[in-house]
Amino acid sequence: xxxxxxxxxxxxxxxxxxxxxxxxxxxxxxxxxxxxGPMIYFLFKYRRGxxxxxxxxxxxxxxxxxxxxxxxxxxxxxxxxxxxxLYYQIERPPADALEAFVVGKQWMxxxxxxxxxxxxxxxxxxxxxxxxxxxxxxxxxxxxxxPAFRIKQDVVPGRYVTEWxxxxxxxxxxxxxAEYCGSDHSLMGGNVIVMKPExxxxxxxxxxxxxxxxxAGERLFRDLGCSGCxxxxxxxxxxxxxxxxxxxxxxxxxxxxxADDQYxxxxxxxxxxxxxxxxxxxxxxxxxxxxEEQIIQLIAYIRSLASKRPPEEMNK
Amino acid sequence: MNPIEIQTVQVQPETENYLSAAHTVRSWLLxxxxxxxxxxxxxxILIFFAVAAVAAALMRGELLRPHxxxxxxxxxxxxxxxxxxxxxWFFLIPSIPAVLGxxxxxxxxxxxxxxxxxxxxxxxxxxxxxxxxxxYSIIVGGVDTGWTFYTPFSSTYSNTHVILMAAGIFxxxxxxxxxxxxxxxxxxxxxxxxxxxxxMPLFLWSMYSTxxxxxxxxxxxxxxxxxxxxxRIWHIGIFDPKLGGDPILFQHLFWFYSHPAVYIMxxxxxxxxxxxxxxxxxxxxxxxxxxxxxSVAIAVLGFLVWGHHMFVSSQSIYAxxxxxxxxxxxxxxxxxxxxxxxxxxxxxxxxxxxxMLYALSFIGxxxxxxxxxxxxxxxxxxxxxxDTYFVVAHFHYIxxxxxxxxxxxxxHFWWPxxxxxxxPEKLAQLAALIIFAGFNLTFFPxxxxxxxxxxxxxxxxxxxxxxxxxxxxxxxxILGIGYLLPLIYLVWSLRHGKIAGANPWKASGxxxxxxxxxxxxxxxxxxxxxxxxxxxxxxxDSE
Numbered sequence: 121x122x123x124x125x126x127x128x129x130x131x132x133x134x135x136x137x138x139x140x141x142x143x144x145x146x147x148x149x150x151x152x153x154x155x156x157g158p159m160i161y162f163l164f165k166y167r168r169g170x171x172x173x174x175x176x177x178x179x180x181x182x183x184x185x186x187x188x189x190x191x192x193x194x195x196x197x198x199x200x201x202x203x204x205x206l207y208y209q210i211e212r213p214p215a216d217a218l219e220a221f222v223v224g225k226q227w228m229x230x231x232x233x234x235x236x237x238x239x240x241x242x243x244x245x246x247x248x249x250x251x252x253x254x255x256x257x258x259x260x261x262x263x264x265x266x267p268a269f270r271i272k273q274d275v276v277p278g279r280y281v282t283e284w285x286x287x288x289x290x291x292x293x294x295x296x297x298a299e300y301c302g303s304d305h306s307l308m309g310g311n312v313i314v315m316k317p318e319x320x321x322x323x324x325x326x327x328x329x330x331x332x333x334x335x336a337g338e339r340l341f342r343d344l345g346c347s348g349c350x351x352x353x354x355x356x357x358x359x360x361x362x363x364x365x366x367x368x369x370x371x372x373x374x375x376x377x378x379a380d381d382q383y384x385x386x387x388x389x390x391x392x393x394x395x396x397x398x399x400x401x402x403x404x405x406x407x408x409x410x411x412e413e414q415i416i417q418l419i420a421y422i423r424s425l426a427s428k429r430p431p432e433e434m435n436k
Numbered sequence: 437m438n439p440i441e442i443q444t445v446q447v448q449p450e451t452e453n454y455l456s457a458a459h460t461v462r463s464w465l466l467x468x469x470x471x472x473x474x475x476x477x478x479x480x481i482l483i484f485f486a487v488a489a490v491a492a493a494l495m496r497g498e499l500l501r502p503h504x505x506x507x508x509x510x511x512x513x514x515x516x517x518x519x520x521x522x523x524x525w526f527f528l529i530p531s532i533p534a535v536l537g538x539x540x541x542x543x544x545x546x547x548x549x550x551x552x553x554x555x556x557x558x559x560x561x562x563x564x565x566x567x568x569x570x571x572y573s574i575i576v577g578g579v580d581t582g583w584t585f586y587t588p589f590s591s592t593y594s595n596t597h598v599i600l601m602a603a604g605i606f607x608x609x610x611x612x613x614x615x616x617x618x619x620x621x622x623x624x625x626x627x628x629x630x631x632x633x634x635x636m637p638l639f640l641w642s643m644y645s646t647x648x649x650x651x652x653x654x655x656x657x658x659x660x661x662x663x664x665x666x667x668r669i670w671h672i673g674i675f676d677p678k679l680g681g682d683p684i685l686f687q688h689l690f691w692f693y694s695h696p697a698v699y700i701m702x703x704x705x706x707x708x709x710x711x712x713x714x715x716x717x718x719x720x721x722x723x724x725x726x727x728x729x730x731s732v733a734i735a736v737l738g739f740l741v742w743g744h745h746m747f748v749s750s751q752s753i754y755a756x757x758x759x760x761x762x763x764x765x766x767x768x769x770x771x772x773x774x775x776x777x778x779x780x781x782x783x784x785x786x787x788x789x790x791x792m793l794y795a796l797s798f799i800g801x802x803x804x805x806x807x808x809x810x811x812x813x814x815x816x817x818x819x820x821x822x823d824t825y826f827v828v829a830h831f832h833y834i835x836x837x838x839x840x841x842x843x844x845x846x847x848h849f850w851w852p853x854x855x856x857x858x859x860p861e862k863l864a865q866l867a868a869l870i871i872f873a874g875f876n877l878t879f880f881p882x883x884x885x886x887x888x889x890x891x892x893x894x895x896x897x898x899x900x901x902x903x904x905x906x907x908x909x910x911x912x913x914i915l916g917i918g919y920l921l922p923l924i925y926l927v928w929s930l931r932h933g934k935i936a937g938a939n940p941w942k943a944s945g946x947x948x949x950x951x952x953x954x955x956x957x958x959x960x961x962x963x964x965x966x967x968x969x970x971x972x973x974x975x976x977d978s979e
């Protein structure tokens with residue numbers, strides 16, 4: 121765990137970041153000793169009026185220069201490697217994560233759990249579970265910052281970004297917005313609450329959501345009229361959505377897209393941009409008709425169809 | 437043996453100099469004399485500095501309490517925007533180049549003026565026009581975007597006078613470009629015959645590198661601000677995703693200018709420090725060629741590291757790694773400079789006049805600023821500390837601890853040349869020490885609270901950070917006194933300071949061969965090029 125008594129380090133990765141930070145402090149101290157030590161010594165020894173040997177230096181200065189060029193260079197590369205390796209771990213979510221979804225807007229965080237529970241400016245988490253957040257913004261750029269986890273990710277409108285962590289300590293931690301976002305930027309935050317798994321399960325039940333995220337998406341899918349074209353076998357007006365998620369989609373442009381969250385989002389808001397091969401450009405845009413949270417629900421529904429196949433194929 | 441230099445006390449004849457040549461307002465506002473333009477810049481940037489310093493003082497006062505003392509959220513946001521915009525574009529960028537550079541570059545190379553004196557004057561007028569736009573935008577209500585103008589907040593969501601302020605910065609950018617162009621051509625074409633590139637003072641190498649950045653990077657800033665304004669006025673989708681744009685594109689363009697601009701705000705300080713360390717230790721600079729090339733290396737590498745501002749922006753993590761490794765490379769030439777300055781002291785004959793105190797303070801503060809840059813270049817640590825007070829502390833150590841300290845050192849060093857008068861030495865030494873102490877008390881606590889997670893640009897904050905804010909505000913008060921003192925005694929010295937003579941520091945360099953203040957055309961008799969740059973003899977000057 122962390123070499124420091126504070127700040128709170130509530131994940132294993134936070135401890136690793138603290139070790140790197142300590143390494144940097146030690147290297148900095150080494151350099152400061154190397155620079156200020158001789159400097160202060162020279163300032164005393166060679167101050168004007170004091171007797172000292174001031175004759176010209178008879179060494180090849182280039183040798184000295186090469187030494188203090190090459191050694192810092194090697195140390196810099198070492199630091200880079202250490203930090204880059206840890207960064208890779210921080211930025212790559214493991215596959216087995218629980219999912220939650222975050223929408224930032226001026227000036228609040230709106231959170232949805234896969235089970236359907238919704239929160240504002242609070243995020244309840246089970247201890248020891250890997251959590252992956254998928255995040256976007258309704259307006260300007262925000263940044264989801266949990267100091268106790270040593271993680272931060274800018275939340276950018278128009279795209280999905282992810283952040284992951286595995287809480288290792290029960291407690292309540294700060295949640296901040298770290299990217300300046302307007303008047304009440306400094307009030308855009310709240311708490312992350314790490315609970316025992318059984319308490320978390322009880323909390324989920326107590327929230328008593330009407331539907332889980334995918335079911336809410338399915339309802340929306342019908343209410344918005346998506347099902348009119350994407351379900352039913354009579355006319356081939358729109359592609360079926362069963363088994364689509366996560367796979368390749370051949371596009372009318374000849375390219376192949378991967379049907380991930382971003383692609384589905386773009387299809388809902390900008391249907392003309394990445395049209396599926398073999399279909400006419402009939403789909404209207406839903407820009408302005410669905411909120412970012414609803415898009416997340418729709419994606420959750422489409423993802424829940426990933427392992428299914430269209431009914432008519434099953435009948436063959 | 438080196439011949440012992442004989443210093444003759446020069447009796448100042450009452451000849452006409454550049455200050456006494458004319459006294460009308462017109463003779464100042466329409467002057468093409470590089471020395472007068474330098475002073476026009478000095479006067480203007482001090483006004484901008486004062487306004488920005490008042491903003492800083494208000495913010496530091498406000499931050500004494502976790503939930504604010506007397507400012508609205510909007511007001512606080514406008515204050516840090518105006519502090520950043522004025523300090524970066526209207527104080528730091530012109531500070532050493534446009535004030536000291538304008539004044540001493542032609543003198544250092546034995547020239548009568550810069551290559552294009554009228555362009556030089558135009559540059560100051562553009563600068564003032566830009567400044568007028570910015571001040572006007574503040575008077576009519578201010579801007580709340582931060583000096584970084586991140587989209588889509590600036591282009592779509594902010595309800596403040598973004599266009600006015602951006603227009604001011606856009607216009608002032610042309611002043612930077614003209615100054616950079618002028619310096620490059622001046623240094624290329626107007627050096628005294630015999631002054632080869634490797635016989636130039638290192639200040640000129642740093643000015644040359646800075647000028648390259650000014651002319652190559654500033655146009656990108658102008659384009660970026662223009663695109664942002666087009667989106668704001670005509671809703672042309674460039675950066676706002678709702679209009680089909682990409683907000684991250686803005687950050688790439690902005691930092692492509694603004695990271696090199698950081699080096700505009702440190703290289704000139706390094707140039708000054710090379711002059712000071714050498715003069716006050718009576719030693720030729722150690723590793724001249726390495727220090728000179730380090731300036732060029734910093735200027736070139738500075739163009740390749742902009743993405744290190746964007747490690748958590750959602751840019752590709754592999755791009756992040758490339759920018760991280762390049763950022764570590766910039767540390768190497770910076771370290772070379774610091775090592776060479778330290779080595780210059782070895783076997784020197786060191787005295788501690790105020791300019792030297794500023795030079796030593798520069799080395800100390802720049803070293804801390806540079807080393808904490810290693811923390812920020814470390815990808816995994818940056819994820820935690822970016823956008824916190826750690827970053828605020830880091831760049832103030834570079835920009836204030838480095839550049840402003842370098843500027844103060846240079847201003848004291850060349851003050852006798854500029855005015856013909858000496859400033860009061862004891863008082864100046866005291867001020868240098870107060871500034872050093874006040875600076876550290878202001879900004880060191882910010883490293884700690886940054887690592888503890890205090891985000892920047894926060895006006896309401898969690899109570900556990902209050903102690904660090906109190907320390908910081910206390911330091912800022914001391915720092916304020918430290919900056920007021922020189923203002924008072926320098927003005928006092930204009931009338932009451934001792935007559936300086938041509939070369940009060942017994943410094944090497946052509947600017948010290950002419951009288952103080954210099955005549956209108958700089959040299960009454962052609963200057964004599966010394967045998968080598970930094971022609972100092974510590975043994976001879978050991979008493």
